[in-house]
Amino acid sequence: MISTDNLTVSYGDKTIINDLSLALPKGKITALIGPNGCGKSTLLKALARINKASAGQVLLNDQPLQTFADKQLAQQLSLLPQILTTPEGVTVQRLVEYGRSPYISHWGKLSGQDKQIVEQAMQETQVSEFATQTASSLSGGQRQRAWIAMVLAQDTEVVMLDEPTTYLDLSHQIELMKLMQAMKAKGKTVIVVLHDLNQACRYCDHLVVMKQGEVVAEGEPKAVFTEQLLQDVFSLAAKVVPDPIANTPMCVAY
Amino acid sequence: MKHLTLSVLLLILLLIGIASLFVGASTLSAQQIIDTLLHSGEYDFIVNQYRLPRLLLAIGVGAGLGLSGSLIQGVIRNPLASPDLMGISAGAGLAATSLLVFYAAAPVYLLLLTALSGGLIAAAIILLIAYKTKPTPIRLALIGIAISTFLSSGIDFLIIVNPVEMNTAMVWLTGSLWGRNWTQVPIIWATLAVVLPFAFWLAWRLDVMGLGEDCATSLGIRPSKLQLIALLTAVILASISVAVAGTIAFIGLLAPHLARMLFGHDHKLLIPASALLGALMLIIADTLARGLQPPLELPAGVLTSLIGAPYFIFLLQRYKAW
Amino acid sequence: MPFSTRYILLFASALILLLFSFAYSLIAWSSFPLNLSHISAYFFNFDHQSIEQQILATTRIPRLLVAILIGTNLAVAGVLMQGLTRNPLASPSILGINAGAACFMALASIGINVLGEVSSLVSASVGGLVSGALVIFLGGFFSARSNPLKLILAGIAINALLIGITRAAIILADDRAYSVITWLSGSLASMDWQQWQLLWPTSLVGLVISAYVAKNLNLLALGNEVATSLGINIAFTRFLSCIAIILLTASSVAVVGPIGFVGLIVPHIARRLVSNNYLLLLPISALLGSCLIVWADALSRGIAFPAETPVGVITALIGAPFFVFLSIRSKAL
Numbered sequence: 001m002i003s004t005d006n007l008t009v010s011y012g013d014k015t016i017i018n019d020l021s022l023a024l025p026k027g028k029i030t031a032l033i034g035p036n037g038c039g040k041s042t043l044l045k046a047l048a049r050i051n052k053a054s055a056g057q058v059l060l061n062d063q064p065l066q067t068f069a070d071k072q073l074a075q076q077l078s079l080l081p082q083i084l085t086t087p088e089g090v091t092v093q094r095l096v097e098y099g100r101s102p103y104i105s106h107w108g109k110l111s112g113q114d115k116q117i118v119e120q121a122m123q124e125t126q127v128s129e130f131a132t133q134t135a136s137s138l139s140g141g142q143r144q145r146a147w148i149a150m151v152l153a154q155d156t157e158v159v160m161l162d163e164p165t166t167y168l169d170l171s172h173q174i175e176l177m178k179l180m181q182a183m184k185a186k187g188k189t190v191i192v193v194l195h196d197l198n199q200a201c202r203y204c205d206h207l208v209v210m211k212q213g214e215v216v217a218e219g220e221p222k223a224v225f226t227e228q229l230l231q232d233v234f235s236l237a238a239k240v241v242p243d244p245i246a247n248t249p250m251c252v253a254y
Numbered sequence: 255m256k257h258l259t260l261s262v263l264l265l266i267l268l269l270i271g272i273a274s275l276f277v278g279a280s281t282l283s284a285q286q287i288i289d290t291l292l293h294s295g296e297y298d299f300i301v302n303q304y305r306l307p308r309l310l311l312a313i314g315v316g317a318g319l320g321l322s323g324s325l326i327q328g329v330i331r332n333p334l335a336s337p338d339l340m341g342i343s344a345g346a347g348l349a350a351t352s353l354l355v356f357y358a359a360a361p362v363y364l365l366l367l368t369a370l371s372g373g374l375i376a377a378a379i380i381l382l383i384a385y386k387t388k389p390t391p392i393r394l395a396l397i398g399i400a401i402s403t404f405l406s407s408g409i410d411f412l413i414i415v416n417p418v419e420m421n422t423a424m425v426w427l428t429g430s431l432w433g434r435n436w437t438q439v440p441i442i443w444a445t446l447a448v449v450l451p452f453a454f455w456l457a458w459r460l461d462v463m464g465l466g467e468d469c470a471t472s473l474g475i476r477p478s479k480l481q482l483i484a485l486l487t488a489v490i491l492a493s494i495s496v497a498v499a500g501t502i503a504f505i506g507l508l509a510p511h512l513a514r515m516l517f518g519h520d521h522k523l524l525i526p527a528s529a530l531l532g533a534l535m536l537i538i539a540d541t542l543a544r545g546l547q548p549p550l551e552l553p554a555g556v557l558t559s560l561i562g563a564p565y566f567i568f569l570l571q572r573y574k575a576w
Numbered sequence: 577m578p579f580s581t582r583y584i585l586l587f588a589s590a591l592i593l594l595l596f597s598f599a600y601s602l603i604a605w606s607s608f609p610l611n612l613s614h615i616s617a618y619f620f621n622f623d624h625q626s627i628e629q630q631i632l633a634t635t636r637i638p639r640l641l642v643a644i645l646i647g648t649n650l651a652v653a654g655v656l657m658q659g660l661t662r663n664p665l666a667s668p669s670i671l672g673i674n675a676g677a678a679c680f681m682a683l684a685s686i687g688i689n690v691l692g693e694v695s696s697l698v699s700a701s702v703g704g705l706v707s708g709a710l711v712i713f714l715g716g717f718f719s720a721r722s723n724p725l726k727l728i729l730a731g732i733a734i735n736a737l738l739i740g741i742t743r744a745a746i747i748l749a750d751d752r753a754y755s756v757i758t759w760l761s762g763s764l765a766s767m768d769w770q771q772w773q774l775l776w777p778t779s780l781v782g783l784v785i786s787a788y789v790a791k792n793l794n795l796l797a798l799g800n801e802v803a804t805s806l807g808i809n810i811a812f813t814r815f816l817s818c819i820a821i822i823l824l825t826a827s828s829v830a831v832v833g834p835i836g837f838v839g840l841i842v843p844h845i846a847r848r849l850v851s852n853n854y855l856l857l858l859p860i861s862a863l864l865g866s867c868l869i870v871w872a873d874a875l876s877r878g879i880a881f882p883a884e885t886p887v888g889v890i891t892a893l894i895g896a897p898f899f900v901f902l903s904i905r906s907k908a909l
Binding site for chain 2: 665714728729732733879880886888889896
């Protein structure tokens with residue numbers, strides 16, 4: 001599905017990701033985890049072609065990313081950045097419609113099908129009732145859902161989310177995780193950067209653990225998530241116990 | 255609702271346009287004007303050769319400046335950005351003045367090309383500085399104003415040291431529609447006709463750019479390409495406007511602001527509305543310029559800065575992101 | 577006081593530069609060939625018959641003296657404004673004082689006497705005062721969180737407005753566009769002894785006041801609280817400085833029209849040379865300012881000889897890039 005081939009990404013003369021080869025499973029939820037500054041956001045942006053590879057390449061369905069036209073790529077791959085600038089005066093409906101950008105005509109006219117997809121995306125994220133309100137007037141959780149609706153409207157096989165839970169309270173975080181699982185149920189590949197390790201273990205199928213631009217471990221949470229790993233990667237003394245509800249690994253720091 | 259407002263504006267434009275045909279040194283009756291428009295006659299010169307082309311020019315140039323301003327503000331996301339505050343108008347003006355000073359009989363196409371290259375160079379300079387120093391919006395405005403000042407002193411310099419050629423350049427430069435005739439009308443209207451589709455093509459994409467560069471990229475829009483096209487369009491519009499009517503200040507700043515107040519942030523409405531409001535402003539300014547103390551003519555550019563400067567101050571009072 | 581050798585050297589070289597400028601400016605670019613011997617003859621052995629000496633006596637000498645004084649005035653006014661507002665971009669032209677003075681004079685000259693029958697100097701002063709006050713008020717200088725850039729932008733807007741009014745007024749009265757542009761750009765072309773007589777008394781008063789407030793400005797730079805506790809009357813110091821700024825700027829504009837950027841550039845260079853001590857800053861700025869104007873004036877005659885370029889155009893051409901540089905570099909903004 002999506003993979004990297006000796007990928008190197010640098011800002012100026014500072015190399016963030018060095019010679020990384022990685023293949024992410026199709027139709028699963030993959031979480032990128034690691035301490036601050038380990039390069040997970042950088043990797044995510046490189047996977048979405050926002051950051052240019054200084055060496056190596058990213059492959060989407062075995063095709064190098066740079067061979068895609070802008071719109072063509074945007075029809076297969078979407079990314080929700082961590083920091084979102086909600087423009088002034090834009091209604092939720094409009095915001096979600098922006099998700100159709102890769103499909104619409106030159107003049108920005110939405111077809112009937114486009115409108116239907118937008119409607120559906122708003123229903124799935126439960127923002128239909130706010131459709132005519134401006135996005136900036138919503139609460140943090142509602143606004144985040146509106147943005148997710150935009151990504152859903154983009155209707156891509158691969159969906160990437162950069163720390164989507166950062167400004168949400170716990171109940172909204174869980175809501176968001178469930179949305180991700182709903183996307184997976186529709187056959188999408190979801191790649192997400194997460195800070196909450198327990199959520200990553202519970203809701204994701206595949207973990208990619210990063211440290212200083214390198215992948216330290218990769219695989220199913222049950223196989224990867226160990227006390228030793230937490231010590232090595234996060235310098236965190238913790239006990240890993242089974243999650244009482246999902247039976248996935250769960251860490252308790254001490 | 256918003257489309258209604260747009261239609262009302264169009265109607266006002268039409269009415270003021272018709273009214274402007276009555277304003278000038280000689281007073282004509284409605285009957286006389288209609289007669290002249292339909293089958294020329296006694297007042298052919300005043301109406302058909304003088305007031306009518308001026309009206310069409312005012313609409314074209316005003317629309318061009320308004321459009322240019324809305325595109326620049328759409329790209330740079332800076333409420334103080336506009337072709338005149340960023341030195342584009344002054345660049346086009348300086349280039350065109352130099353041409354007129356050294357080659358007074360220059361053909362029209364050469365004047366257009368020169369003005370255009372002047373505008374492009376000025377835009378390139380300020381963008382280069384902006385790219386190198388990553389200034390805050392306000393600081394960018396300040397740099398633009400300084401470059402403008404520099405270029406306009408260049409214009410003053412050329413005009414003063416070449417008093418013989420001065421009249422041509424002076425008439426052309428003060429930002430006035432005086433002394434223009436039918437020759438300039440097709441220039442500005444053709445430019446508008448070519449550029450308008452581009453502007454509408456940009457509308458949706460500029461909206462999406464408002465979500466931030468990363469978001470726009472992931473939605474299939476390449477920010478650098480879009481910015482380049484939008485700025486190029488804006489510079490072309492501003493430069494051709496300057497080539498036709500000289501530097502008319504503040505329309506490029508004001509029209510998009512008023513449009514945003516009336517129509518919100520949707521570029522599909524903002525773009526036509528800015529053009530419409532720009533045209534409206536220039537017609538009013540030009541009619542006043544002609545009618546305040548006939549037969550004397552004020553440059554329309556002076557009137558627009560009398561209206562524009564207070565608005566600029568008002569803008570400063572409201573601007574929060576210091 | 578650090579009157580070390582360095583400062584004495586600096587002062588001396590500035591003086592020499594100035595002296596050289598004087599001599600050069602007296603003889604350069606004249607339709608009549610002039611040389612140094614004519615200057616010495618003028619001073620030591622004046623001959624009424626000599627055309628060259630007559631030129632020196634009636635046009636060159638007064639022009640030079642006016643240039644020196646204008647440069648001093650504008651530079652000192654610039655130092656005072658930057659000191660008062662603590663804003664590196666403040667200067668008479670940018671805060672609209674030049675334009676205000678010019679506007680009121682233009683209105684007066686076409687018969688719109690806002691103030692009744694008064695001399696051009698008074699209308700220029702009032703104009704400068706009104707526009708300066710307006711800019712400072714609109715720029716939020718007195719508000720709790722004043723932003724230096726807001727002040728500058730307010731100044732720019734007021735400038736545009738006033739220049740618009742000035743041009744409109746003059747065109748409506750009489751379309752002598754050429755002379756308007758020349759005068760609005762600031763020109764030393766038609767100076768004679770009469771203008772000098774108009775200029776020097778007010779300038780002298782302004783300069784004396786500036787010298788008087790210099791020490792207080794040093795303390796004011798330490799912050800309002802410290803200055804107060806050191807026994808400085810802040811309001812009075814500000815008031816005196818404002819009076820000095822208005823007198824210096826208005827008298828200059830009344831005589832030669834608005835000349836921009838001198839008050840901006842010179843204090844910056846002077847500050848580089850002698851740091852922030854106003855007791856040194858003021859005289860050095862005055863010297864540098866006169867040098868700048870004398871040179872710019874000589875250049876204005878030479879650059880398109882025999883046509884005269886307004887000196888204000890030259891200073892703007894030098895000053896605007898400097899302004900760009902400052903607005904990019906200045907950390908205080």
